[in-house]
């Protein structure tokens with residue numbers, strides 16, 4: 001790792017998510033250079049101008065509206081391009097149209113000798129991360145999806161609110177599809193080392209039945225936000241910045257992301273939400289939690305939904 005190297009992140013898709021991510025990244029001083037690419041060049045140019053105007057108040061950085069040639073010396077290419085959900089639409093409903101967008105984007109990135117990591121956020125994220133891996137021909141550790149990092153953050157936030165504990169001290173994961181079939185891993189959820197299922201019984205004003213409501217609120221959070229303001233973007237932007245920092249600073253951070261499984265959890269040939277160690281090489285390793293029987297079945301069922309969607313895009317694959 002060369003700590004003196006200039007770090008560059010290329011963001012493809014400067015819509016709600018891409019521009020919020022660039023803004024959050026700039027404010028946290030995470031990358032030296034941020035390049036914005038969008039079909040709507042004017043929009044990306046306007047965003048770059050707007051963000052540059054804030055530079056006197058933050059860490060030194062360079063930000064510009066660029067093109068695919070800028071990917072050649074990038075450390076990370078983050079893809080946030082494509083359609084988002086209309087109210088009532090599921091993430092999986094976006095698979096067909098966003099896969100077409102990805103085929104063209106990934107081709108243009110690889111045509112420019114990109115040697116870094118792909119980070120995918122566009123929905124359905126597990127399916128499009130798989131598509132990025134397929135289209136790029138990269139080793140799977142260099143292709144990562146945001147997966148359930150945002151759902152896991154929502155889970156920790158809501159548990160923290162419920163128990164009146166700082167969300168950063170709540171350790172819990174949402175696994176599987178970033179979508180309607182995701183699952184809460186209650187068997188490994190703890191607060192200060194105390195299992196949440198026991199902690200809830202320790203407290204007078206808490207009830208174990210509330211835990212189900214908390215999970216349902218996590219699972220349906222995107223629908224609740226989209227119904228109110230049309231799209232979600234700040235939470236995912238901050239999640240992507242956390243992942244970007246783990247990669248650029250070679251942190252070996254444990255984050256819940258969409259990673260490729262090649263035998264882990266008994267699964268093959270799939271990108272799905274799992275805890276993993278993330279560093280400058282991408283996914284260093286997938287962490288295999290000892291799931292209980294219910295969780296195992298929920299994870300298997302969730303992965304079947306992802307696999308079915310993958311097969312609609314790559315019908316010749318097993």
Ligand SMILES: NC(=O)C1=CN([C@@H]2O[C@H](COP(=O)(O)OP(=O)(O)OC[C@H]3O[C@@H](n4cnc5c(N)ncnc54)[C@H](O)[C@@H]3O)[C@@H](O)[C@H]2O)C=CC1
Pocket residue numbers: 012013014015016017018037038039040043080081082083084085094098101104105121122123124125146147150178231232233236
């Ligand atoms: N993984 C996650 O947790 C989350 C994922 N998302 C997903 O992120 C994606 C983007 O959402 P928004 O930013 O709200 O949408 P948006 O419509 O605001 O932005 C999408 C941008 O992509 C650009 N674009 C489309 N095709 C392109 C191409 N071929 N090349 C370059 N740019 C292209 C559009 O011009 C537009 O600026 C959606 O799929 C959404 O569902 C959103 C929130 C959370």
Ligand SMILES: CC(=O)C(=O)O
Pocket residue numbers: 091123150221222232236
């Ligand atoms: C839109 C989306 O995927 C989310 O907010 O979770």
